[in-house]
Amino acid sequence: xxxxxxxxxxxxxxxxxxxxxxxxxxxxxxxxxxxxxxxxxxxxxxxxxxxxxxxxxxxxxxxxxxxxxxxxxxxxxxxxxxxxxxxxxxxxxxxxxxxxxxxxxxxxxxxxxxxxxxxxxxxxxxxxxxxxxxxxxxxxxxxxxxxxxxxxxxxxxxxxxxxxxxxxxxxxxxxxxxxxxxxxxxxxxxxxxxxxxxxxxxxxxxxxxxxxxxxxxxxxxxxxxxxxxxxxxxxxxxxxxxxxxxxxxxxxxxxxxxxxxxxxxxxxxxxxxxxxxxxxxxxxxxxxxxxxxxxxxxxxxxxxxxxxxxxxxxxxxxxxxxxxxxxxxxxxxxxxxxxxxxxxxxxxxxxxxxxxxxxxxxxxxxxxxxxxxxxxxxxxxxxxxxxxxxxxxxxxxxxxxxxxxxxxxxxxxxxxxxxxxxxxxxxxxxxxxxxxx
Amino acid sequence: xxxxxxxxxxxxxxxxxxxxxxxxxxxxxxxxxxxxxxxxxxxxxxxxxxxxxxxxxxxxxxxxxxxxxxxxxxxxxxxxxxxxxxxxxxxxxxxxxxxxxxxxxxxxxxxxxxxxxxxxxxxxxxxxxxxxxxxxxxxxxxxxxxxxxxxxxxxxxxxxxxxxxxxxxxxxxxxxxxxxxxxxxxxxxxxxxxxxxxxxxxxxxxxxxxxxxxxxxxxxxxxxxxxxxxxxxxxxxxxxxxxxxxxxxxxxxxxxxxxxxxxxxxxxxxxxxxxxxxxxxxxxxxxxxxxxxxxxxxxxxxxxxxxxxxxxxxxxxxxxxxxxxxxxxxxxxxxxxxxxxxxxxxxxxxxxxxxxxxxxxxxxxxxxxxxxxxxxxxxxxxxxxxxxxxxxxxxxxxxxxxxxxxxxxxxxxxxxxxxxxxxxxxxxxxxxxxxxx
Numbered sequence: 121x122x123x124x125x126x127x128x129x130x131x132x133x134x135x136x137x138x139x140x141x142x143x144x145x146x147x148x149x150x151x152x153x154x155x156x157x158x159x160x161x162x163x164x165x166x167x168x169x170x171x172x173x174x175x176x177x178x179x180x181x182x183x184x185x186x187x188x189x190x191x192x193x194x195x196x197x198x199x200x201x202x203x204x205x206x207x208x209x210x211x212x213x214x215x216x217x218x219x220x221x222x223x224x225x226x227x228x229x230x231x232x233x234x235x236x237x238x239x240x241x242x243x244x245x246x247x248x249x250x251x252x253x254x255x256x257x258x259x260x261x262x263x264x265x266x267x268x269x270x271x272x273x274x275x276x277x278x279x280x281x282x283x284x285x286x287x288x289x290x291x292x293x294x295x296x297x298x299x300x301x302x303x304x305x306x307x308x309x310x311x312x313x314x315x316x317x318x319x320x321x322x323x324x325x326x327x328x329x330x331x332x333x334x335x336x337x338x339x340x341x342x343x344x345x346x347x348x349x350x351x352x353x354x355x356x357x358x359x360x361x362x363x364x365x366x367x368x369x370x371x372x373x374x375x376x377x378x379x380x381x382x383x384x385x386x387x388x389x390x391x392x393x394x395x396x397x398x399x400x401x402x403x404x405x406x407x408x409x410x411x412x413x414x415x416x417x418x419x420x421x422x423x424x425x426x427x428x429x430x431x432x433x434x435x436x437x438x439x440x441x442x443x444x445x446x447x448x449x450x451x452x453x454x455x456x457x458x459x460x461x462x463x464x465x466x467x468x469x470x471x472x473x474x475x476x477x478x479x480x481x482x483x484x485x486x487x488x489x490x491x492x493x494x495x496x497x498x499x500x501x502x503x504x505x506x507x508x509x510x511x512x513x514x515x516x517x518x519x520x521x522x523x524x525x526x527x528x529x530x531x532x533x534x535x536x537x538x539x540x541x542x543x544x545x546x547x548x549x550x551x552x553x554x555x556x557x
Numbered sequence: 558x559x560x561x562x563x564x565x566x567x568x569x570x571x572x573x574x575x576x577x578x579x580x581x582x583x584x585x586x587x588x589x590x591x592x593x594x595x596x597x598x599x600x601x602x603x604x605x606x607x608x609x610x611x612x613x614x615x616x617x618x619x620x621x622x623x624x625x626x627x628x629x630x631x632x633x634x635x636x637x638x639x640x641x642x643x644x645x646x647x648x649x650x651x652x653x654x655x656x657x658x659x660x661x662x663x664x665x666x667x668x669x670x671x672x673x674x675x676x677x678x679x680x681x682x683x684x685x686x687x688x689x690x691x692x693x694x695x696x697x698x699x700x701x702x703x704x705x706x707x708x709x710x711x712x713x714x715x716x717x718x719x720x721x722x723x724x725x726x727x728x729x730x731x732x733x734x735x736x737x738x739x740x741x742x743x744x745x746x747x748x749x750x751x752x753x754x755x756x757x758x759x760x761x762x763x764x765x766x767x768x769x770x771x772x773x774x775x776x777x778x779x780x781x782x783x784x785x786x787x788x789x790x791x792x793x794x795x796x797x798x799x800x801x802x803x804x805x806x807x808x809x810x811x812x813x814x815x816x817x818x819x820x821x822x823x824x825x826x827x828x829x830x831x832x833x834x835x836x837x838x839x840x841x842x843x844x845x846x847x848x849x850x851x852x853x854x855x856x857x858x859x860x861x862x863x864x865x866x867x868x869x870x871x872x873x874x875x876x877x878x879x880x881x882x883x884x885x886x887x888x889x890x891x892x893x894x895x896x897x898x899x900x901x902x903x904x905x906x907x908x909x910x911x912x913x914x915x916x917x918x919x920x921x922x923x924x925x926x927x928x929x930x931x932x933x934x935x936x937x938x939x940x941x942x943x944x945x946x947x948x949x950x951x952x953x954x955x956x957x958x959x960x961x962x963x964x965x966x967x968x969x970x971x972x973x974x975x976x977x978x979x980x981x982x983x984x985x986x987x988x989x990x991x992x993x994x
Contacts (some may be wrong), residue, residue: 254691254731254732255730255731255732257730257818258815260815270814273814280813280814282749282756282810282811282813285747285755285756286747286756286810286811288811288814288815288818289815289818290727290728290815290816290817290818291727291728291729291730291816291818291822292728293692293694293728293915294691294692294731295691295692295780295915295916295917295918295921296780296914296915296916298780304780304781304914305781305914307913307914308783308912308913308914309912309913310722310723310854312719318722318851319719319722319723319854321854321855321856324913340732343732343733343735343741343823343824344741344742344994345994346745346994367913370913373719373723374719374723374725375814375815375816376717376719377707377710377717377725377812377816378695378697378725378726378727378812378816378817379727379812379814379815379816379817380727380815380816381694381725381726381727381728382909382910382912382913382915385728385913385915386780386913386914386915387780387914414755417747417756417758418758419758472819473819475745475746475819476744476745476746476761476804476807476819476822476823477733477741477742477744477745477823477824477994478730478732478733478819478822478823479732479733480732481732484732557781557782557783557914
């Protein structure tokens with residue numbers, strides 16, 4: 121079943137001329153959602169949709185009373201100070217609003233003059249989290265990451281026996297998730313050197329980023345009601361780029377037997393825009409499982425998942441040190457990867473998470489896990505790039521890094537492109553490491 | 558420093574005569590908070606305080622305009638549909654409201670007639686969760702539980718090297734936490750028998766309870782601001798009894814390397830009343846660390862924590878099977894324990910959790926971890942009582958259990974008592990296992 125509709129047509133152009141630039145992250149085929157306000161003010165945050173270098177203020181758009189039916193219901197919800205209500209409405213409403221926005225922004229749209237009054241330049245805004253994230257779960261879907269990290273922790277047994285059967289995940293902390301621009305102090309904690317008799321306390325020495333996608337749940341499910349894989353994507357509102365910061369030395373000492381804790385919950389940063397699942401329809405791709413690997417259990421298997429369960433979302437990571445900033449050096453790209461390498465699909469994550477009856481709420485978030493690709497250059501963390509801290513990578517100004525240093529700014533981007541369809545961008549998530557307090 | 562004040566005086570009696578019964582959970586020295594409404598109605602939930610077999614409706618009390626100053630501010634907040642605002646006000650406001658309520662409920666109080674109009678019988682009410690639990694973290698503070706469970710999973714290495722240094726904890730799921738009375742279907746999922754080549758899918762065969770305390774955070778901290786141990790308890794609003802249901806067979810297969818996930822997030826159940834930290838002042842007790850064990854690191858150490866960091870809260874577990882209910886058999890008590898056995902104190906949990914800068918929000922909850930005591934009879938789970946499922950326990954009607962069966966009702970209680978002080982009860986948390994869907 122094709123998920124492509126008229127909103128994906130590459131020939132659509134917008135009367136917002138900046139949206140028609142082929143390099144733009146936010147063409148009329150994208151239409152991602154965020155929560156914003158005018159920069160430096162104490163205005164209330166409200167929903168917005170990106171178009172070119174502009175944002176539509178959904179509160180103002182709602183006041184114009186142009187949309188009707190499901191699109192109007194959806195618009196009113198999306199104009200609130202968090203997107204949770206809108207996300208909870210479900211696919212029918214999300215699609216209705218997308219179609220209405222697409223029509224209203226097309227070249228020749230009748231309401232152009234009125235809608236122009238709702239636009240604000242992206243350079244003039246600031247963001248909050250797009251929604252209240254009740255629960256956050258981090259998955260571990262890149263087998264390349266799992267194998268590389270596993271071989272550092274357990275050289276003789278890098279990939280555990282459950283990996284190819286279970287979409288491994290664990291619960292994360294919601295309170296410390298913030299939006300791009302977040303700064304945080306280098307975490308302190310207990311670590312134990314391999315040759316030390318006892319642990320010591322101090323600032324993390326192996327601070328790392330993790331290149332992930334954030335996956336936002338839309339409509340929830342009641343406790344006890346598993347979500348079948350055929351229905352899983354109806355619960356997935358959209359995606360962002362997600363930096364799941366990690367303190368590797370804290371993790372190594374604390375994580376047995378109950379998993380990562382203080383190594384993870386000091387900060388996690390999302391990109392501001394949620395690119396909807398519908399916008400990504402052209403970038404769906406088939407999902408296969410190597411014939412030598414176990415095939416998924418029945419509850420994780422469907423024809424649609426095989427046919428188009430994967431998403432070809434490209435991602436990269438750049439680092440700009442404090443010295444680079446002061447000397448005017450551009451950030452250095454240190455790796456690039458794609459979500460299409462994921463060993464498990466989004467639908468499989470959703471279905472597995474709920475198969476025991478666990479309930480989702482609108483706005484809950486799943487992390488994809490670090491999206492490392494098959495080659496070393498596609499590694500999604502410094503732990504992998506530096507081979508466990510043993511090799512330094514060299515930045516464009518000659519500085520070297522095995523792990524992050526104070527003042528380092530990490531920038532992650534996501535985008536989709538292929539012939540015959542408009543390029544879809546996620547924008548970026550960036551954040552700077554401050555010295556330990 | 559003594560934390561005892563006039564509200565703890567054993568000689569106080571209330572004009573609500575049921576509160577003066579020595580066996581009562583809710584004497585005037587307790588005054589716990591919940592969210593309630595009249596049973597079977599769609600009234601809005603609002604804050605309430607237990608006194609004897611009655612509840613004070615805080616909305617009605619607020620309308621009487623009897624309290625002033627901090628007590629009035631606190632009362633208005635506590636009458637909302639969740640306790641989060643009240644919990645976020647901090648110790649000064651919690652204490653002011655407690656003192657005002659204590660005075661207003663004492664025998665001879667001037668406002669007795671007016672306040673009588675705000676009472677409703679506990680038999681006529683139903684509860685919601687007392688607050689919005691943003692994040693839930695489960696600790697693992699009973700060394701007896703950790704050793705017993707560890708010896709089942711890792712006979713040669715039951716207690717991992719980090720246990721005596723790190724208050725081990727992991728993030729849990731908030732969405733599936735509900736209040737006493739919760740029912741849930743036996744979870745389904747992947748398990749792998751030790752002698753099987755591949756995993757299989759089906760209903761959990763080793764369903765268990767965990768006897769825990771829930772610890773509610775009050776005032777939060779900003780991201781990046783660690784909470785010093787001297788200040789930790791100012792952030793702790795109160796306690797409940799908490800059943801952290803566990804699917805042992807799911808856990809054994811899924812938990813490596815990132816910790817328990819679907820084995821835990823299908824349901825967790827709290828008792829409705831939050832007993833405040835202040836109410837528990839008479840039951841504070843000294844905390845010691847065996848001299849042969851590592852002493853806590855500096856950030857986890859304080860004189861006050863040594864002197865009165867522990868809480869002597871007694872707890873027990875009863876089971877009533879479906880057959881017992883139909884035959885009129887009372888529940889069988891299967892174990893009893895105390896929180897005083899905890900290897901780490903609440904203050905140490907709070908300080909450790911935030912030492913890396915992690916932020917708490919009002920209403921966040923910590924689980925104490927299963928509170929098994931030093932003897933087999935004090936085990937806080939069936940996994941321990943049945944020695945990994947190898948021995949069945951016999952209930953009072955002759956039925957036997959190694960793990961829970963469909964229809965089993967599990968009842969947990971908490972209470973404090975000692976000479977010279979009023980008995981303080983937590984009430985109970987109970988919940989029934991339904992068949993897999």
